[in-house]
Amino acid sequence: MVRHKFLLDEEQMPTRWYNVIPDLPSPPPPPLHPGTHEPIGPEALAPLFPMALIEQEVTAERYVDIPEAVLDVYRLWRPSPLYRAHGLEKALGTPARIYYKYEGVSPAGSHKPNTAVPQAYYNAQAGVRRLTTETGAGQWGTALAFASALFGLECEVWQVGASYDQKPYRRTMIETFGGTVHRSPSELTAAGRAVLGERADHPGSLGIAISEAVEVAAQDPDTRYALGSVLNHVLLHQTVIGEEALLQLELAGETPDVVIGCTGGGSNFAGLAFPLLREKLAGRMSPVIRAVEPASCPSLTQGVYAYDFGDTAGMTPLMKMHTLGHDFVPDPIHAGGLRYHGMAPLLSHVYELGLLEAIAVPQSECFAAGVQFARTEGIVPAPEPTHALAGCVREALACKDSGEEKVIVTALCGHGHLDLAAYDAYLSGRMVDEAVSPERFASALAGVPALG
Amino acid sequence: MVRHKFLLDEEQMPTRWYNVIPDLPSPPPPPLHPGTHEPIGPEALAPLFPMALIEQEVTAERYVDIPEAVLDVYRLWRPSPLYRAHGLEKALGTPARIYYKYEGVSPAGSHKPNTAVPQAYYNAQAGVRRLTTETGAGQWGTALAFASALFGLECEVWQVGASYDQKPYRRTMIETFGGTVHRSPSELTAAGRAVLGERADHPGSLGIAISEAVEVAAQDPDTRYALGSVLNHVLLHQTVIGEEALLQLELAGETPDVVIGCTGGGSNFAGLAFPLLREKLAGRMSPVIRAVEPASCPSLTQGVYAYDFGDTAGMTPLMKMHTLGHDFVPDPIHAGGLRYHGMAPLLSHVYELGLLEAIAVPQSECFAAGVQFARTEGIVPAPEPTHALAGCVREALACKDSGEEKVIVTALCGHGHLDLAAYDAYLSGRMVDEAVSPERFASALAGVPALG
Numbered sequence: 001m002v003r004h005k006f007l008l009d010e011e012q013m014p015t016r017w018y019n020v021i022p023d024l025p026s027p028p029p030p031p032l033h034p035g036t037h038e039p040i041g042p043e044a045l046a047p048l049f050p051m052a053l054i055e056q057e058v059t060a061e062r063y064v065d066i067p068e069a070v071l072d073v074y075r076l077w078r079p080s081p082l083y084r085a086h087g088l089e090k091a092l093g094t095p096a097r098i099y100y101k102y103e104g105v106s107p108a109g110s111h112k113p114n115t116a117v118p119q120a121y122y123n124a125q126a127g128v129r130r131l132t133t134e135t136g137a138g139q140w141g142t143a144l145a146f147a148s149a150l151f152g153l154e155c156e157v158w159q160v161g162a163s164y165d166q167k168p169y170r171r172t173m174i175e176t177f178g179g180t181v182h183r184s185p186s187e188l189t190a191a192g193r194a195v196l197g198e199r200a201d202h203p204g205s206l207g208i209a210i211s212e213a214v215e216v217a218a219q220d221p222d223t224r225y226a227l228g229s230v231l232n233h234v235l236l237h238q239t240v241i242g243e244e245a246l247l248q249l250e251l252a253g254e255t256p257d258v259v260i261g262c263t264g265g266g267s268n269f270a271g272l273a274f275p276l277l278r279e280k281l282a283g284r285m286s287p288v289i290r291a292v293e294p295a296s297c298p299s300l301t302q303g304v305y306a307y308d309f310g311d312t313a314g315m316t317p318l319m320k321m322h323t324l325g326h327d328f329v330p331d332p333i334h335a336g337g338l339r340y341h342g343m344a345p346l347l348s349h350v351y352e353l354g355l356l357e358a359i360a361v362p363q364s365e366c367f368a369a370g371v372q373f374a375r376t377e378g379i380v381p382a383p384e385p386t387h388a389l390a391g392c393v394r395e396a397l398a399c400k401d402s403g404e405e406k407v408i409v410t411a412l413c414g415h416g417h418l419d420l421a422a423y424d425a426y427l428s429g430r431m432v433d434e435a436v437s438p439e440r441f442a443s444a445l446a447g448v449p450a451l452g
Numbered sequence: 453m454v455r456h457k458f459l460l461d462e463e464q465m466p467t468r469w470y471n472v473i474p475d476l477p478s479p480p481p482p483p484l485h486p487g488t489h490e491p492i493g494p495e496a497l498a499p500l501f502p503m504a505l506i507e508q509e510v511t512a513e514r515y516v517d518i519p520e521a522v523l524d525v526y527r528l529w530r531p532s533p534l535y536r537a538h539g540l541e542k543a544l545g546t547p548a549r550i551y552y553k554y555e556g557v558s559p560a561g562s563h564k565p566n567t568a569v570p571q572a573y574y575n576a577q578a579g580v581r582r583l584t585t586e587t588g589a590g591q592w593g594t595a596l597a598f599a600s601a602l603f604g605l606e607c608e609v610w611q612v613g614a615s616y617d618q619k620p621y622r623r624t625m626i627e628t629f630g631g632t633v634h635r636s637p638s639e640l641t642a643a644g645r646a647v648l649g650e651r652a653d654h655p656g657s658l659g660i661a662i663s664e665a666v667e668v669a670a671q672d673p674d675t676r677y678a679l680g681s682v683l684n685h686v687l688l689h690q691t692v693i694g695e696e697a698l699l700q701l702e703l704a705g706e707t708p709d710v711v712i713g714c715t716g717g718g719s720n721f722a723g724l725a726f727p728l729l730r731e732k733l734a735g736r737m738s739p740v741i742r743a744v745e746p747a748s749c750p751s752l753t754q755g756v757y758a759y760d761f762g763d764t765a766g767m768t769p770l771m772k773m774h775t776l777g778h779d780f781v782p783d784p785i786h787a788g789g790l791r792y793h794g795m796a797p798l799l800s801h802v803y804e805l806g807l808l809e810a811i812a813v814p815q816s817e818c819f820a821a822g823v824q825f826a827r828t829e830g831i832v833p834a835p836e837p838t839h840a841l842a843g844c845v846r847e848a849l850a851c852k853d854s855g856e857e858k859v860i861v862t863a864l865c866g867h868g869h870l871d872l873a874a875y876d877a878y879l880s881g882r883m884v885d886e887a888v889s890p891e892r893f894a895s896a897l898a899g900v901p902a903l904g
Contacts, residue, residue: 004527007459075456076539076830087528087602105557107830109869149827150539169872176826176875374628375601378528378559417561417869420621423628 002086006099006248008079014243015071016063017236020274021346023062023281028349031317032307037451040317047218048225050126053119056233064236066118073117073150077106078240082248087376089396096399097254098392100412101245101272102379107177110382110414111268112143112228115237119226120147129222130154134184134209136163137336138170139382139414140228145179158184158192158212161204163336169418184209191215191313205329206340207312214315229265230310230319230344238271241411246275249409256287257406258395261413262387263291263300263358264337266344268413276409277355287409289356291347292391294366296434297330299323299343300351300358302441308342308448318449321348325444331434333363334422335383341444359391362433366390367426370416382414383422454538458551458700460531466695467523468515469688472726473798475514475733480801483769484759489903492769499670500677502578505571508685516688518570525569525602529558530692534700539828541848548851549706550844552864553697553724554831559629562834562866563720564595564680567689571678572599581674582606586636586661588615589788590622591834591866592680597631610636610664613656615788622870636661643667643765657781658792659764666767681717682762682771682796690723693863698727701861708739709858710847713865714839715743715752715810716789718796720865728861729807739861741808743799744843746818748886749782751775751795752803752810754893760794760900770901773800777896783886785815786874787835793896811843814885818842819878822868834866835874 021027030039042054049057056064066074085098103111123131131153135141141157148155157179164171164183171181184204185192191211195202202208217225227234249256259276261269269291279285293300299322308323310316323342324330330339343351350356370386372393373379381389388410399406416423425431473479482491494506501509508516518526537550555563575583583605587593593609600607609631616623616635623633636656637644643663647654654660669677679686701708711728713721721743731737745752751774760775762768775794776782782791795803802808822838824845825831833841840862851858868875877883 001462002524002527003462005462007461009459010453010455010457072454075454076535113830146827146830168876172872172876172879173832173869175879176823176832176872178827371628374559375598375630378565378598380625380628415869417625417867418872420624420628420870424620424624427624427627 004083004086006082006251008244008247010075012247013071013074013079014240016065018239018243018275018278019059019062019064019236020277022060023278024350025353028346029320031319034309034314034318044317048214050122050128050224052122052125053233056236057231067121070118070121074240079244080105082245084252085377088373091372091376092393092396092400094396094400095403095405096396096408097405098396098408098410099249099252099254100410101241102412103241104379104412104415107146108139108143109417110139110143111238111241111271112139113147114240114271115228115234115267116143116147118237120144120151120153123224124151124153128153128224130156131224131226132156132213132217133226133228134158134206134213136160136206136339138163138167138174138418139337141174141179141181142170142177143228144226145174145177149178155179156216157181158186158209160184160206160209161202162332167418173418184212186212188212189215205312210311211313211315229267230342232346234267235270235274235344235346238267239274241271242273242275245272245409246279254407255285256409258408259287259289260292260388260391260395260408261411262338262384263293263343264384265340266347268411270344270347272411273356277350290391291356291358292387293358293360294333294335294338294387295360295362296333296436297324297339298360299341301360304445304448305348305352306448307451310342319345321345322351323448324441325447327447328444331436334419334425335387337384338387361387361390364426364431364433367423367431369393371426379412380416380423381412382416383419385412385414388412456535456538458534458703460696460699462527464699465523465526465531466692468517470691470695470727470730471511471514471516471688472729474512475730476802477805480798481772483771486761486766486770496769500666502574502580502676504574504577505685508688509683519573522570522573526692531696532557534697536704537829540825543824543828544845544848544852546848546852547855547857548848548860549857550848550860550862551701551704551706552862553693554864555693556831556864556867559598560591560595561869562591562595563690563693563723564592565598566692566723567680567686567719568595568599570689572596572603572605575676576603576605580605580676582608583676583678584608584665584669585678585680586610586658586665588612588658588791590615590619590870591789593626593631593633594622594629595680596678597626597629601630607631608668609633610638610661612636612658612661613654614784619870625870636664638664640664641667657764662763663765663767681719684798686719687722687726687796687798690719691726693723694725694727697724697861698731706859707737708861710860711739711741712744712840712843712847712860713863714790714836715745715795716836717792718799720863722796722799724863725808729802742843743808743810744839745810745812746785746787746790746839747812747814748785748888749776749791750812751793753812756897756900757800757804758900759903762794771797773797774803775900776893777899779899780896783888786871786877787839789836790839813839813842816878816883816885819875819883821845823878831864832868832875833864834868835871837864837866840864
């Protein structure tokens with residue numbers, strides 16, 4: 001019998017998140033105050049986040065217990081399945097064995113609820129009434145709206161204008177879960193009004209949407225802000241992915257040789273990779289760990305490792321990370337979740353330590369892998385994880401050439417049911433791989449603040 | 453610990469389909485030749501279906517073995533999960549315990565691949581090169597395109613024109629799986645050209661799309677036709693749903709008191725209900741079995757039990773079934789999968805035997821239940837199973853009044869990720885419950901052929 005799925009019982013679900021920092025040879029550099037350039041303390045984040053999340057942001061503990069109320073929600077879809085990609089392997093003619101951890105079974109259809117649920121829980125515990133956030137592709141806004149509904153919080157989402165106009169069904173899904181969606185830039189904030197004053201039909205950007213959500217949260221003591229990637233506590237919450245995958249690989253009797261994931265802000269990749277990195281650092285396995293980023297927004301492979309702002313407007317603390325410059329505007333590729341100018345500081349630090357490698361792949365190669373995957377495995381992937389799949393296809397074809405029977409493990413972080421316009425563009429030949437000129441990279445990098 | 457999911461191992465997946473006919477007190481009436489009004493033999497179906505499926509259509513065996521190649525594909529997503537709806541129960545304040553069997557985990561996002569896969573398999577075994585079919589809401593076309601890709605068949609889908617125009621992403625999903633989509637009515641068939649000759653911008657209908665797909669299949673010896681509901685062999689394939697549910701209810705330690713499903717052509721409902729009906733007929737349990745149909749297309753509660761055509765054009769054999777008349781055109785409700793003028797002949801027969809009951813529910817009540825379900829359980833249901841959910845809510849609220857701790861089991865036959873326009877209509881207050889006048893029912897029923 002061909003075995004496709006490796007499932008765990010609800011009782012086998014991890015009950016604690018894993019923090020990779022204590023296992024690293026050195027800690028990541030701290031965030032700095034944008035004015036003084038001094039390391040910021042936890043209290044600087046208090047207007048935006050509840051103290052429980054700030055504590056997780058800076059914790060030195062290796063493990064953090066997952067609250068029972070969060071576990072109870074996780075069990076709606078977790079443990080998520082690990083699949084063996086027999087169909088894809090056969091189509092590629094590879095001796096490699098490919099496993100994918102599938103997070104599309106969650107309510108939002110992606111890995112995002114893994115952190116949206118605890119963020120909503122801790123905010124509700126702290127007496128917060130309302131959460132604000134931004135969303136680009138829409139996965140994060142959907143996840144936070146769902147989590148907010150469960151814990152009785154209001155949820156207001158500023159959606160990047162261009163996405164709001166082009167992907168109306170994402171808005172509807174957020175509203176179905178009870179959230180409110182504003183087109184960004186909006187008249188509701190000073191940041192939005194300033195932008196609209198310059199250009200009434202402004203298409204918006206993630207940076208502007210962040211500014212609007214942060215502004216509203218900072219002004220109302222009953223409101224906090226929630227972020228879907230980049231920060232340490234977000235990466236922490238996502239480690240349930242890798243912890244489950246380790247148990248499932250054991251069920252399958254396999255030891256991974258290569259771990260491949262897509263990287264935008266870095267949370268999905270870290271979620272799978274960090275628990276496996278722990279095993280690697282402990283000498284229990286020795287997988288190559290490889291990030292795949294879009295050629296049009298390649299922060300690891302083309303960026304610099306420097307202190308930079310998390311948002312375009314320069315309102316956040318300075319974080320040391322791989323960045324293309326906070327005013328770099330990526331081409332409008334379909335993988336909206338990968339269009340971020342920087343990489344999570346913790347993941348950037350791990351990259352600097354030489355513990356992971358990275359490649360950049362053009363969009364059309366990713367969609368080719370996505371279509372092949374759909375026709376052989378039955379799941380239409382979101383545009384973001386097609387990057388991971390393109391990386392798997394490259395590795396599997398290399399194994400075909402070399403005859404190596406490598407075990408490849410990847411993260412299929414979401415389905416593409418709300419991204420079919422992108423598949424239509426690909427299938428009808430309208431998708432182009434926009435090349436970024438060296439001058440454009442250089443121009444954006446010049447905007448990275450120089451520290452005295 | 454709150455237990456949400458009852459999962460089975462791949463080894464526990466049923467290895468045979470269940471045929472309810474031998475367990476019924478009498479067999480269903482046979483289909484008749486439209487000209488002679490004599491019962492038709494298997495050979496009359498040979499131009500459209502391969503012999504293996506025709507044999508299943510007329511078999512008197514209680515069980516039919518599932519081929520190993522079909523089981524191998526089923527294991528991509530089967531066994532599907534059975535969930536306990538703790539969140540919905542709590543929101544309703546009911547002492548009832550609600551379980552839902554979720555088929556949205558399949559590649560097409562619905563129960564349709566359960567029959568698309570064996571239909572593609574048996575056609576491939578018979579040397580068929582191409583399958584044709586119609587699709588309305590799009591779930592069936594998606595499922596058949598996926599199954600065809602796996603078995604190396606071409607798949608051509610005639611999509612009802614109005615759906616083709618309004619739901620472009622369904623077409624893209626079918627194309628992603630490798631299928632070809634034609635807007636119906638098309639210039640490719642005599643049936644299509646005749647309709648277009650009368651009205652160039654004709655919005656199409658399921659009946660016209662069936663005529664086109666059948667015409668193309670009948671004219672090419674390498675092409676066969678595939679139907680997604682109504683026929684005995686389709687209902688047979690869907691019984692994996694109920695067989696798994698029985699094992700999962702045993703895991704949960706429950707005996708069902710009420711079984712509730714939505715009915716369009718009847719395949720999803722029969723898939724859950726027939727194995728439970730077997731247990732009921734054998735005296736091992738005694739659930740009420742209840743079909744929920746849309747108030748705008750209520751074939752069981754408002755139709756007649758009579759011989760009628762399966763398509764609008766009157767090209768098919770006559771089948772004895774509950775029908776609103778083959779030229780009844782339902783209002784354009786959002787549950788496209790429930791807009792069929794008739795009910796599966798086998799399910800109609802079971803209804804006549806008094807073994808199931810039926811209710812009709814207006815659209816807005818269904819969407820209210822769907823939204824409540826999304827916010828409490830995390831899954832956005834397709835419009836079709838919101839009818840089942842509305843039936844569950846009615847039953848659960850009756851339990852709240854009576855204090856009865858009934859066990860309610862329902863079929864959540866698909867997700868609504870490609871139906872968010874319907875949720876937008878509901879949430880924005882644009883959804884209307886169109887009432888069907890008695891005169892309109894009477895007019896359509898007058899078209900049911902009288903048999904001499």
